[in-house]
Amino acid sequence: MAEQTKKSFLEKAAESQVWKSIFRGGGVPRNRRQRMMSVLNSVFLHLHPVRLPKHAVKLKFTWCMGGLSFFIFLILTISGILLMFYYRPTIEYAYTDIIDLAEQVPFGIMRELHRWGAHAMVITVWLHMFRVFMTGSYKPPREFNWTVGVILLLLTLMLSFTGYLLPWDQLAIWAITVGSNMARAAPFLGHEGPGASLLAIGDINFITMASDARFALIGGRFMGEAALLRFYVLHCIGLPFIIMIFMSIHFWRVRKDGGISTPV
Amino acid sequence: MLEGKKTATKPPVRKAPAALGETVKDNEVSRRSFFSWLSLGWIGFVASTGGFFTMMLRFFFPNVLFEPVQTFRAGYPDDYIIGEVDTKWKDKYGVWIIRNREGIYALSTVCTHLGCTPNWLASARKFKCPCHGSGFKSTGINFEGPAPRPLERYRIVLADDGEIIVDKTQKYQQEKGQWSDPEAFLRV
Numbered sequence A: 001m002a003e004q005t006k007k008s009f010l011e012k013a014a015e016s017q018v019w020k021s022i023f024r025g026g027g028v029p030r031n032r033r034q035r036m037m038s039v040l041n042s043v044f045l046h047l048h049p050v051r052l053p054k055h056a057v058k059l060k061f062t063w064c065m066g067g068l069s070f071f072i073f074l075i076l077t078i079s080g081i082l083l084m085f086y087y088r089p090t091i092e093y094a095y096t097d098i099i100d101l102a103e104q105v106p107f108g109i110m111r112e113l114h115r116w117g118a119h120a121m122v123i124t125v126w127l128h129m130f131r132v133f134m135t136g137s138y139k140p141p142r143e144f145n146w147t148v149g150v151i152l153l154l155l156t157l158m159l160s161f162t163g164y165l166l167p168w169d170q171l172a173i174w175a176i177t178v179g180s181n182m183a184r185a186a187p188f189l190g191h192e193g194p195g196a197s198l199l200a201i202g203d204i205n206f207i208t209m210a211s212d213a214r215f216a217l218i219g220g221r222f223m224g225e226a227a228l229l230r231f232y233v234l235h236c237i238g239l240p241f242i243i244m245i246f247m248s249i250h251f252w253r254v255r256k257d258g259g260i261s262t263p264v
Numbered sequence B: 001m002l003e004g005k006k007t008a009t010k011p012p013v014r015k016a017p018a019a020l021g022e023t024v025k026d027n028e029v030s031r032r033s034f035f036s037w038l039s040l041g042w043i044g045f046v047a048s049t050g051g052f053f054t055m056m057l058r059f060f061f062p063n064v065l066f067e068p069v070q071t072f073r074a075g076y077p078d079d080y081i082i083g084e085v086d087t088k089w090k091d092k093y094g095v096w097i098i099r100n101r102e103g104i105y106a107l108s109t110v111c112t113h114l115g116c117t118p119n120w121l122a123s124a125r126k127f128k129c130p131c132h133g134s135g136f137k138s139t140g141i142n143f144e145g146p147a148p149r150p151l152e153r154y155r156i157v158l159a160d161d162g163e164i165i166v167d168k169t170q171k172y173q174q175e176k177g178q179w180s181d182p183e184a185f186l187r188v
Protein backbone atom coordinates (compact mmCIF):
# COMPACT_ATOMS: atom_id res chain seq x y z
CA MET A 1 0.00 0.00 0.00
CA ALA A 2 2.98 2.21 0.54
CA GLU A 3 3.80 1.92 -3.14
CA GLN A 4 1.42 4.49 -4.48
CA THR A 5 3.38 4.83 -7.70
CA LYS A 6 2.67 1.40 -9.18
CA LYS A 7 -0.90 0.16 -9.02
CA SER A 8 -1.54 -3.56 -8.78
CA PHE A 9 -3.74 -5.28 -11.33
CA LEU A 10 -6.44 -5.70 -8.73
CA GLU A 11 -6.39 -2.02 -7.89
CA LYS A 12 -6.64 -1.06 -11.53
CA ALA A 13 -9.50 -3.49 -12.06
CA ALA A 14 -11.25 -2.09 -9.00
CA GLU A 15 -11.34 1.32 -10.61
CA SER A 16 -12.95 0.10 -13.82
CA GLN A 17 -16.58 0.83 -14.57
CA VAL A 18 -17.48 -2.87 -14.69
CA TRP A 19 -16.15 -3.47 -11.18
CA LYS A 20 -17.82 -0.38 -9.79
CA SER A 21 -21.15 -1.29 -11.32
CA ILE A 22 -21.07 -4.78 -9.77
CA PHE A 23 -19.63 -4.02 -6.34
CA ARG A 24 -21.50 -1.11 -4.86
CA GLY A 25 -19.28 1.43 -3.18
CA GLY A 26 -16.47 0.40 -5.49
CA GLY A 27 -12.77 0.45 -4.85
CA VAL A 28 -10.64 -1.85 -2.74
CA PRO A 29 -11.65 -1.42 0.90
CA ARG A 30 -8.77 0.19 2.79
CA ASN A 31 -10.01 0.73 6.30
CA ARG A 32 -12.40 -0.85 8.79
CA ARG A 33 -15.29 1.28 7.70
CA GLN A 34 -14.85 0.50 4.02
CA ARG A 35 -14.47 -3.20 4.74
CA MET A 36 -17.67 -3.10 6.73
CA MET A 37 -19.49 -1.25 3.98
CA SER A 38 -18.40 -3.70 1.31
CA VAL A 39 -19.86 -6.56 3.36
CA LEU A 40 -23.09 -4.70 4.05
CA ASN A 41 -23.46 -3.70 0.41
CA SER A 42 -23.19 -7.15 -1.12
CA VAL A 43 -26.27 -9.34 -1.23
CA PHE A 44 -24.16 -12.45 -0.70
CA LEU A 45 -21.72 -11.14 1.90
CA HIS A 46 -24.37 -9.40 3.97
CA LEU A 47 -25.85 -12.72 5.05
CA HIS A 48 -22.71 -13.13 7.06
CA PRO A 49 -22.00 -10.96 10.10
CA VAL A 50 -19.69 -8.01 9.53
CA ARG A 51 -17.55 -9.03 12.46
CA LEU A 52 -17.17 -12.30 14.30
CA PRO A 53 -16.15 -12.73 17.89
CA LYS A 54 -13.15 -15.04 18.10
CA HIS A 55 -14.92 -17.76 20.02
CA ALA A 56 -17.63 -18.05 17.39
CA VAL A 57 -15.32 -19.72 14.92
CA LYS A 58 -14.14 -22.27 17.49
CA LEU A 59 -15.17 -25.72 16.39
CA LYS A 60 -15.31 -26.73 20.03
CA PHE A 61 -18.29 -24.46 20.65
CA THR A 62 -20.55 -24.86 17.61
CA TRP A 63 -19.27 -28.15 16.14
CA CYS A 64 -20.20 -26.27 12.95
CA MET A 65 -23.27 -28.47 12.93
CA GLY A 66 -25.63 -25.71 11.76
CA GLY A 67 -23.19 -24.77 9.02
CA LEU A 68 -22.79 -28.42 8.03
CA SER A 69 -26.58 -28.85 7.92
CA PHE A 70 -26.80 -25.97 5.50
CA PHE A 71 -23.87 -27.24 3.44
CA ILE A 72 -25.49 -30.67 3.13
CA PHE A 73 -28.78 -29.00 2.25
CA LEU A 74 -27.05 -27.28 -0.67
CA ILE A 75 -25.56 -30.60 -1.84
CA LEU A 76 -29.00 -32.21 -1.60
CA THR A 77 -30.57 -29.38 -3.58
CA ILE A 78 -28.07 -29.66 -6.41
CA SER A 79 -27.97 -33.47 -6.57
CA GLY A 80 -31.75 -33.57 -6.19
CA ILE A 81 -32.32 -31.28 -9.15
CA LEU A 82 -30.00 -33.51 -11.19
CA LEU A 83 -31.99 -36.62 -10.23
CA MET A 84 -35.17 -34.91 -11.39
CA PHE A 85 -33.87 -34.98 -14.96
CA TYR A 86 -34.30 -38.77 -15.04
CA TYR A 87 -36.81 -39.73 -12.37
CA ARG A 88 -40.50 -40.11 -13.28
CA PRO A 89 -42.92 -40.24 -10.34
CA THR A 90 -45.28 -42.95 -11.59
CA ILE A 91 -45.78 -46.48 -10.35
CA GLU A 92 -44.71 -47.76 -13.75
CA TYR A 93 -41.33 -46.01 -13.85
CA ALA A 94 -40.31 -44.82 -10.38
CA TYR A 95 -38.50 -47.97 -9.26
CA THR A 96 -36.77 -48.71 -12.56
CA ASP A 97 -35.74 -45.08 -12.99
CA ILE A 98 -33.90 -45.24 -9.69
CA ILE A 99 -32.12 -48.43 -10.79
CA ASP A 100 -31.30 -46.70 -14.07
CA LEU A 101 -29.94 -43.69 -12.20
CA ALA A 102 -27.77 -45.82 -9.99
CA GLU A 103 -26.48 -48.18 -12.66
CA GLN A 104 -26.66 -46.65 -16.15
CA VAL A 105 -26.67 -42.88 -15.93
CA PRO A 106 -23.11 -41.45 -15.91
CA PHE A 107 -22.00 -40.57 -12.38
CA GLY A 108 -24.73 -42.65 -10.82
CA ILE A 109 -23.04 -41.74 -7.57
CA MET A 110 -25.27 -38.67 -7.72
CA ARG A 111 -28.10 -40.84 -6.45
CA GLU A 112 -25.98 -42.25 -3.61
CA LEU A 113 -24.87 -38.72 -2.80
CA HIS A 114 -28.49 -37.65 -2.47
CA ARG A 115 -29.48 -40.63 -0.37
CA TRP A 116 -26.47 -40.59 1.97
CA GLY A 117 -26.66 -36.80 2.16
CA ALA A 118 -30.27 -37.07 3.27
CA HIS A 119 -29.31 -39.38 6.12
CA ALA A 120 -26.39 -37.12 7.01
CA MET A 121 -28.52 -33.99 7.15
CA VAL A 122 -30.99 -35.57 9.56
CA ILE A 123 -28.05 -36.49 11.81
CA THR A 124 -26.34 -33.09 11.65
CA VAL A 125 -29.59 -31.22 12.34
CA TRP A 126 -30.20 -33.32 15.45
CA LEU A 127 -26.61 -32.79 16.59
CA HIS A 128 -26.93 -29.05 15.95
CA MET A 129 -30.04 -28.94 18.12
CA PHE A 130 -28.20 -30.94 20.78
CA ARG A 131 -25.28 -28.51 20.85
CA VAL A 132 -27.60 -25.47 20.94
CA PHE A 133 -29.28 -27.08 23.92
CA MET A 134 -26.04 -28.01 25.68
CA THR A 135 -24.57 -24.53 25.26
CA GLY A 136 -27.81 -22.98 26.51
CA SER A 137 -28.04 -20.95 23.32
CA TYR A 138 -31.84 -21.17 23.30
CA LYS A 139 -32.06 -18.63 26.15
CA PRO A 140 -33.20 -15.03 25.57
CA PRO A 141 -32.84 -13.33 23.17
CA ARG A 142 -32.66 -16.53 21.12
CA GLU A 143 -35.97 -18.20 22.09
CA PHE A 144 -37.53 -17.22 18.79
CA ASN A 145 -34.68 -18.70 16.80
CA TRP A 146 -35.00 -21.91 18.78
CA THR A 147 -38.63 -22.06 17.72
CA VAL A 148 -37.68 -21.43 14.10
CA GLY A 149 -35.15 -24.23 14.61
CA VAL A 150 -37.85 -26.64 15.75
CA ILE A 151 -39.77 -25.86 12.55
CA LEU A 152 -36.58 -26.50 10.56
CA LEU A 153 -36.16 -29.84 12.31
CA LEU A 154 -39.73 -30.87 11.45
CA LEU A 155 -39.28 -29.74 7.85
CA THR A 156 -36.04 -31.74 7.61
CA LEU A 157 -37.82 -34.84 8.91
CA MET A 158 -40.71 -34.29 6.48
CA LEU A 159 -38.28 -33.98 3.57
CA SER A 160 -36.69 -37.21 4.69
CA PHE A 161 -40.08 -38.93 5.00
CA THR A 162 -41.41 -37.79 1.61
CA GLY A 163 -38.15 -38.61 -0.16
CA TYR A 164 -38.12 -42.10 1.28
CA LEU A 165 -41.20 -43.10 -0.73
CA LEU A 166 -39.88 -42.04 -4.13
CA PRO A 167 -37.83 -45.19 -5.01
CA TRP A 168 -41.14 -47.10 -4.68
CA ASP A 169 -39.43 -50.26 -3.48
CA GLN A 170 -40.85 -52.58 -0.84
CA LEU A 171 -39.00 -50.76 1.93
CA ALA A 172 -40.44 -47.43 0.82
CA ILE A 173 -44.03 -48.56 0.26
CA TRP A 174 -44.31 -50.29 3.60
CA ALA A 175 -42.52 -47.56 5.52
CA ILE A 176 -44.93 -44.98 4.18
CA THR A 177 -47.91 -47.31 4.62
CA VAL A 178 -47.04 -47.68 8.28
CA GLY A 179 -46.07 -44.01 8.66
CA SER A 180 -49.20 -42.61 7.08
CA ASN A 181 -51.35 -45.02 9.08
CA MET A 182 -50.41 -42.94 12.08
CA ALA A 183 -52.47 -40.12 10.57
CA ARG A 184 -55.54 -42.37 10.84
CA ALA A 185 -55.28 -42.09 14.60
CA ALA A 186 -54.82 -38.31 14.74
CA PRO A 187 -57.26 -36.75 17.22
CA PHE A 188 -60.32 -35.37 15.37
CA LEU A 189 -58.56 -35.32 11.99
CA GLY A 190 -58.01 -39.08 11.57
CA HIS A 191 -61.01 -41.34 10.97
CA GLU A 192 -59.87 -43.83 13.60
CA GLY A 193 -58.65 -41.19 16.03
CA PRO A 194 -60.30 -40.02 19.26
CA GLY A 195 -63.00 -37.45 18.74
CA ALA A 196 -63.45 -38.10 15.02
CA SER A 197 -66.86 -39.66 15.57
CA LEU A 198 -67.99 -36.49 17.34
CA LEU A 199 -67.63 -34.54 14.10
CA ALA A 200 -70.88 -35.82 12.68
CA ILE A 201 -74.42 -34.71 12.09
CA GLY A 202 -76.79 -37.56 12.75
CA ASP A 203 -75.60 -40.46 10.64
CA ILE A 204 -73.32 -38.41 8.45
CA ASN A 205 -69.69 -38.59 9.50
CA PHE A 206 -67.45 -35.78 8.32
CA ILE A 207 -64.21 -37.56 9.10
CA THR A 208 -64.14 -40.77 7.08
CA MET A 209 -61.52 -42.79 5.29
CA ALA A 210 -62.08 -40.51 2.29
CA SER A 211 -61.86 -37.17 4.08
CA ASP A 212 -59.39 -37.40 6.94
CA ALA A 213 -55.79 -36.29 7.44
CA ARG A 214 -54.37 -39.48 5.96
CA PHE A 215 -56.49 -39.01 2.86
CA ALA A 216 -55.10 -35.51 2.37
CA LEU A 217 -51.59 -36.86 2.82
CA ILE A 218 -51.71 -39.76 0.37
CA GLY A 219 -54.41 -38.42 -1.96
CA GLY A 220 -56.59 -41.50 -1.68
CA ARG A 221 -57.85 -44.23 0.59
CA PHE A 222 -55.04 -46.63 -0.33
CA MET A 223 -51.32 -46.25 -0.87
CA GLY A 224 -50.86 -45.79 -4.61
CA GLU A 225 -50.16 -43.54 -7.57
CA ALA A 226 -51.70 -40.46 -5.94
CA ALA A 227 -49.50 -40.84 -2.86
CA LEU A 228 -46.37 -41.09 -4.99
CA LEU A 229 -47.24 -37.93 -6.92
CA ARG A 230 -48.16 -36.00 -3.78
CA PHE A 231 -44.97 -36.97 -2.02
CA TYR A 232 -42.93 -36.13 -5.11
CA VAL A 233 -44.32 -32.60 -5.38
CA LEU A 234 -43.91 -32.01 -1.65
CA HIS A 235 -40.38 -33.40 -1.69
CA CYS A 236 -39.10 -31.56 -4.76
CA ILE A 237 -40.91 -28.24 -4.54
CA GLY A 238 -43.20 -27.64 -1.57
CA LEU A 239 -40.97 -28.49 1.38
CA PRO A 240 -37.65 -27.16 -0.03
CA PHE A 241 -39.39 -23.87 -0.75
CA ILE A 242 -40.74 -23.60 2.78
CA ILE A 243 -37.49 -24.71 4.43
CA MET A 244 -35.55 -22.07 2.48
CA ILE A 245 -37.81 -19.35 3.81
CA PHE A 246 -37.32 -20.56 7.38
CA MET A 247 -33.57 -20.94 6.89
CA SER A 248 -33.32 -17.32 5.78
CA ILE A 249 -35.17 -16.24 8.92
CA HIS A 250 -32.94 -18.54 11.00
CA PHE A 251 -29.64 -17.15 9.68
CA TRP A 252 -30.83 -13.58 9.83
CA ARG A 253 -31.88 -14.03 13.45
CA VAL A 254 -28.54 -15.60 14.40
CA ARG A 255 -26.98 -12.31 13.29
CA LYS A 256 -29.62 -10.04 14.78
CA ASP A 257 -29.57 -11.81 18.14
CA GLY A 258 -25.96 -10.76 18.49
CA GLY A 259 -24.20 -13.51 16.58
CA ILE A 260 -23.27 -16.87 18.00
CA SER A 261 -23.87 -16.90 21.73
CA THR A 262 -20.91 -16.37 24.03
CA PRO A 263 -19.74 -19.24 26.22
CA VAL A 264 -20.20 -18.49 29.88
CA MET B 1 -54.73 0.37 16.83
CA LEU B 2 -56.35 2.20 19.74
CA GLU B 3 -53.97 5.05 19.28
CA GLY B 4 -54.95 5.31 15.64
CA LYS B 5 -58.63 5.39 16.49
CA LYS B 6 -58.17 8.14 19.02
CA THR B 7 -56.48 10.49 16.66
CA ALA B 8 -59.05 9.58 14.06
CA THR B 9 -62.07 10.67 16.08
CA LYS B 10 -60.67 13.36 18.37
CA PRO B 11 -61.10 16.87 17.06
CA PRO B 12 -57.73 18.18 15.98
CA VAL B 13 -55.99 19.96 18.86
CA ARG B 14 -53.74 21.97 16.67
CA LYS B 15 -55.18 24.41 14.23
CA ALA B 16 -56.45 22.30 11.35
CA PRO B 17 -54.69 22.66 8.03
CA ALA B 18 -56.71 24.66 5.57
CA ALA B 19 -57.84 21.64 3.58
CA LEU B 20 -59.37 19.91 6.62
CA GLY B 21 -61.11 22.94 7.94
CA GLU B 22 -63.08 23.38 4.76
CA THR B 23 -66.38 21.60 4.27
CA VAL B 24 -66.08 18.42 2.24
CA LYS B 25 -66.94 18.82 -1.40
CA ASP B 26 -69.14 16.24 -3.13
CA ASN B 27 -66.33 14.48 -4.95
CA GLU B 28 -63.95 14.43 -1.98
CA VAL B 29 -63.50 11.65 0.57
CA SER B 30 -64.10 12.82 4.12
CA ARG B 31 -61.98 11.58 7.00
CA ARG B 32 -64.85 9.49 8.34
CA SER B 33 -65.73 7.84 5.06
CA PHE B 34 -62.05 7.20 4.42
CA PHE B 35 -61.90 5.06 7.55
CA SER B 36 -65.05 3.16 6.72
CA TRP B 37 -63.69 2.46 3.26
CA LEU B 38 -60.44 1.37 4.86
CA SER B 39 -62.18 -1.13 7.14
CA LEU B 40 -64.29 -2.35 4.23
CA GLY B 41 -61.09 -2.84 2.29
CA TRP B 42 -59.55 -4.83 5.11
CA ILE B 43 -62.62 -6.98 5.54
CA GLY B 44 -62.60 -7.65 1.81
CA PHE B 45 -58.92 -8.50 1.87
CA VAL B 46 -59.18 -10.85 4.84
CA ALA B 47 -62.29 -12.52 3.39
CA SER B 48 -60.74 -13.13 -0.01
CA THR B 49 -57.49 -14.40 1.49
CA GLY B 50 -59.43 -16.69 3.82
CA GLY B 51 -61.54 -17.82 0.88
CA PHE B 52 -58.48 -18.64 -1.13
CA PHE B 53 -56.94 -20.67 1.68
CA THR B 54 -60.21 -22.57 2.03
CA MET B 55 -60.09 -23.31 -1.68
CA MET B 56 -56.52 -24.50 -1.31
CA LEU B 57 -57.49 -26.84 1.51
CA ARG B 58 -60.45 -28.26 -0.42
CA PHE B 59 -58.24 -28.68 -3.47
CA PHE B 60 -56.46 -31.54 -1.71
CA PHE B 61 -59.63 -33.61 -1.48
CA PRO B 62 -60.41 -34.79 -5.03
CA ASN B 63 -63.94 -35.78 -6.03
CA VAL B 64 -62.89 -38.61 -8.33
CA LEU B 65 -60.34 -41.17 -7.20
CA PHE B 66 -58.27 -43.13 -9.67
CA GLU B 67 -57.98 -46.12 -7.41
CA PRO B 68 -58.48 -49.78 -8.28
CA VAL B 69 -62.15 -50.77 -8.06
CA GLN B 70 -63.24 -51.78 -4.61
CA THR B 71 -65.93 -54.24 -5.64
CA PHE B 72 -65.26 -57.32 -7.70
CA ARG B 73 -66.89 -60.54 -8.85
CA ALA B 74 -65.14 -63.55 -7.41
CA GLY B 75 -66.68 -66.46 -9.35
CA TYR B 76 -69.19 -69.00 -8.01
CA PRO B 77 -69.31 -70.67 -4.60
CA ASP B 78 -68.48 -74.00 -6.22
CA ASP B 79 -65.09 -72.58 -7.28
CA TYR B 80 -64.01 -72.70 -3.65
CA ILE B 81 -63.02 -75.86 -1.85
CA ILE B 82 -64.21 -76.44 1.70
CA GLY B 83 -61.40 -76.04 4.20
CA GLU B 84 -59.03 -74.17 1.90
CA VAL B 85 -57.71 -70.63 1.76
CA ASP B 86 -57.90 -69.27 -1.78
CA THR B 87 -55.09 -66.82 -2.55
CA LYS B 88 -55.92 -66.05 -6.18
CA TRP B 89 -57.28 -62.54 -5.44
CA LYS B 90 -54.49 -61.56 -3.08
CA ASP B 91 -52.27 -59.66 -5.53
CA LYS B 92 -55.03 -57.98 -7.48
CA TYR B 93 -57.56 -57.11 -4.79
CA GLY B 94 -55.88 -57.80 -1.44
CA VAL B 95 -58.47 -60.41 -0.43
CA TRP B 96 -58.36 -64.05 0.67
CA ILE B 97 -61.49 -66.08 0.13
CA ILE B 98 -61.98 -68.93 2.54
CA ARG B 99 -64.68 -71.57 2.56
CA ASN B 100 -65.57 -73.67 5.58
CA ARG B 101 -68.41 -76.11 6.17
CA GLU B 102 -71.00 -73.37 6.72
CA GLY B 103 -70.05 -70.84 4.12
CA ILE B 104 -67.61 -68.38 2.60
CA TYR B 105 -65.93 -65.23 3.92
CA ALA B 106 -63.51 -62.65 2.51
CA LEU B 107 -60.50 -61.72 4.63
CA SER B 108 -58.49 -58.53 4.21
CA THR B 109 -54.78 -59.08 3.53
CA VAL B 110 -53.81 -56.05 5.63
CA CYS B 111 -52.00 -57.00 8.82
CA THR B 112 -53.70 -55.38 11.81
CA HIS B 113 -50.34 -54.60 13.36
CA LEU B 114 -48.92 -51.95 11.02
CA GLY B 115 -50.39 -52.80 7.65
CA CYS B 116 -48.00 -55.21 5.89
CA THR B 117 -49.28 -58.17 3.87
CA PRO B 118 -49.02 -61.58 5.59
CA ASN B 119 -48.53 -64.83 3.64
CA TRP B 120 -50.70 -67.95 3.85
CA LEU B 121 -48.51 -70.83 4.95
CA ALA B 122 -50.54 -73.86 3.85
CA SER B 123 -48.43 -76.43 5.74
CA ALA B 124 -48.65 -74.56 9.05
CA ARG B 125 -52.23 -73.53 8.28
CA LYS B 126 -51.69 -69.91 9.31
CA PHE B 127 -51.21 -66.41 7.95
CA LYS B 128 -47.73 -65.20 8.84
CA CYS B 129 -46.71 -61.55 8.55
CA PRO B 130 -43.14 -61.03 7.29
CA CYS B 131 -42.77 -57.62 8.94
CA HIS B 132 -42.92 -58.40 12.66
CA GLY B 133 -44.12 -61.96 12.76
CA SER B 134 -47.82 -61.72 13.57
CA GLY B 135 -49.73 -64.95 13.02
CA PHE B 136 -53.44 -65.42 12.23
CA LYS B 137 -55.63 -68.52 12.01
CA SER B 138 -57.53 -69.16 8.78
CA THR B 139 -60.53 -67.53 10.47
CA GLY B 140 -58.48 -64.33 10.71
CA ILE B 141 -58.09 -64.56 14.50
CA ASN B 142 -54.66 -63.38 15.69
CA PHE B 143 -52.77 -65.80 17.91
CA GLU B 144 -49.09 -64.75 17.87
CA GLY B 145 -46.93 -61.67 17.36
CA PRO B 146 -47.75 -58.02 17.90
CA ALA B 147 -51.04 -57.80 15.94
CA PRO B 148 -53.60 -56.49 18.45
CA ARG B 149 -56.77 -57.74 16.74
CA PRO B 150 -58.03 -60.17 14.08
CA LEU B 151 -57.86 -59.50 10.34
CA GLU B 152 -60.83 -57.64 8.97
CA ARG B 153 -63.50 -59.23 6.79
CA TYR B 154 -65.17 -57.65 3.77
CA ARG B 155 -68.78 -57.63 2.68
CA ILE B 156 -69.56 -60.75 0.68
CA VAL B 157 -72.90 -61.36 -1.09
CA LEU B 158 -74.36 -63.24 -4.03
CA ALA B 159 -75.33 -61.46 -7.25
CA ASP B 160 -78.64 -62.27 -8.97
CA ASP B 161 -76.85 -64.71 -11.26
CA GLY B 162 -75.38 -66.57 -8.30
CA GLU B 163 -71.87 -65.15 -8.60
CA ILE B 164 -70.01 -63.97 -5.50
CA ILE B 165 -69.53 -60.22 -5.05
CA VAL B 166 -66.86 -58.93 -2.67
CA ASP B 167 -67.25 -55.32 -1.59
CA LYS B 168 -64.16 -53.85 0.04
CA THR B 169 -65.76 -50.54 0.98
CA GLN B 170 -67.60 -52.32 3.78
CA LYS B 171 -65.52 -54.02 6.46
CA TYR B 172 -66.37 -56.05 9.53
CA GLN B 173 -64.27 -56.26 12.68
CA GLN B 174 -64.46 -59.26 14.97
CA GLU B 175 -63.66 -57.29 18.14
CA LYS B 176 -66.67 -55.07 17.46
CA GLY B 177 -68.91 -58.11 17.08
CA GLN B 178 -69.47 -57.35 13.41
CA TRP B 179 -68.65 -60.81 12.08
CA SER B 180 -72.16 -61.93 12.91
CA ASP B 181 -73.53 -59.44 10.39
CA PRO B 182 -75.34 -61.41 7.64
CA GLU B 183 -73.23 -59.78 4.90
CA ALA B 184 -69.91 -60.57 6.61
CA PHE B 185 -70.42 -64.29 5.94
CA LEU B 186 -71.99 -65.96 2.93
CA ARG B 187 -73.90 -69.08 3.93
CA VAL B 188 -73.89 -71.76 1.24
Ligand code: HEM
Binding pocket: A062, A063, A064, A065, A066, A067, A068, A069, A070, A073, A125, A128, A129, A132, A135, A137, A138, A142, A145, A146, A147, A148, A149, A150, A152, A153, A156, A247, A250, A254, A259, A260, A261
Ligand atom coordinates in the same frame (compact mmCIF):
# COMPACT_ATOMS: atom_id res chain seq x y z
C1 HEM C 1 -32.36 -27.16 8.55
C2 HEM C 1 -31.84 -27.19 9.72
C3 HEM C 1 -30.94 -26.12 10.35
C4 HEM C 1 -29.95 -25.35 9.76
C5 HEM C 1 -29.47 -25.37 8.30
C6 HEM C 1 -29.41 -24.49 10.81
C7 HEM C 1 -28.36 -23.58 10.64
C8 HEM C 1 -27.78 -22.83 11.67
C9 HEM C 1 -26.53 -22.12 11.57
C10 HEM C 1 -25.64 -22.07 10.33
C11 HEM C 1 -26.29 -21.53 12.78
C12 HEM C 1 -25.03 -20.75 13.19
C13 HEM C 1 -24.33 -21.47 14.34
C14 HEM C 1 -23.95 -22.91 14.15
O1 HEM C 1 -23.53 -23.29 13.05
O2 HEM C 1 -24.09 -23.69 15.12
C15 HEM C 1 -27.43 -21.80 13.62
C16 HEM C 1 -27.61 -21.33 14.94
C17 HEM C 1 -28.72 -21.63 15.76
N1 HEM C 1 -29.66 -22.63 15.53
FE1 HEM C 1 -29.86 -23.63 13.78
N2 HEM C 1 -30.09 -24.71 11.98
C18 HEM C 1 -31.02 -25.71 11.74
C19 HEM C 1 -31.88 -26.28 12.68
C20 HEM C 1 -32.00 -25.85 14.02
C21 HEM C 1 -32.74 -26.56 15.05
C22 HEM C 1 -33.45 -27.90 14.86
C23 HEM C 1 -32.64 -25.79 16.20
C24 HEM C 1 -33.25 -26.04 17.57
C25 HEM C 1 -34.48 -26.40 17.76
C26 HEM C 1 -31.85 -24.61 15.87
C27 HEM C 1 -31.58 -23.56 16.75
C28 HEM C 1 -30.55 -22.65 16.59
C29 HEM C 1 -30.20 -21.58 17.54
C30 HEM C 1 -30.95 -21.24 18.84
C31 HEM C 1 -29.05 -20.95 17.01
C32 HEM C 1 -28.24 -19.82 17.65
C33 HEM C 1 -27.10 -20.52 18.37
C34 HEM C 1 -26.13 -19.59 19.05
O3 HEM C 1 -26.33 -18.37 18.97
O4 HEM C 1 -25.17 -20.12 19.64
N3 HEM C 1 -31.46 -24.69 14.55
N4 HEM C 1 -28.33 -22.61 12.94
Ligand code: FES
Binding pocket: B111, B112, B113, B114, B115, B116, B117, B129, B130, B131, B132, B133, B134, B145, B146, B147
Ligand atom coordinates in the same frame (compact mmCIF):
# COMPACT_ATOMS: atom_id res chain seq x y z
S1 FES D 1 -47.17 -55.32 10.17
FE1 FES D 1 -47.65 -57.37 10.34
S2 FES D 1 -46.56 -57.91 12.10
FE2 FES D 1 -46.12 -55.77 11.97
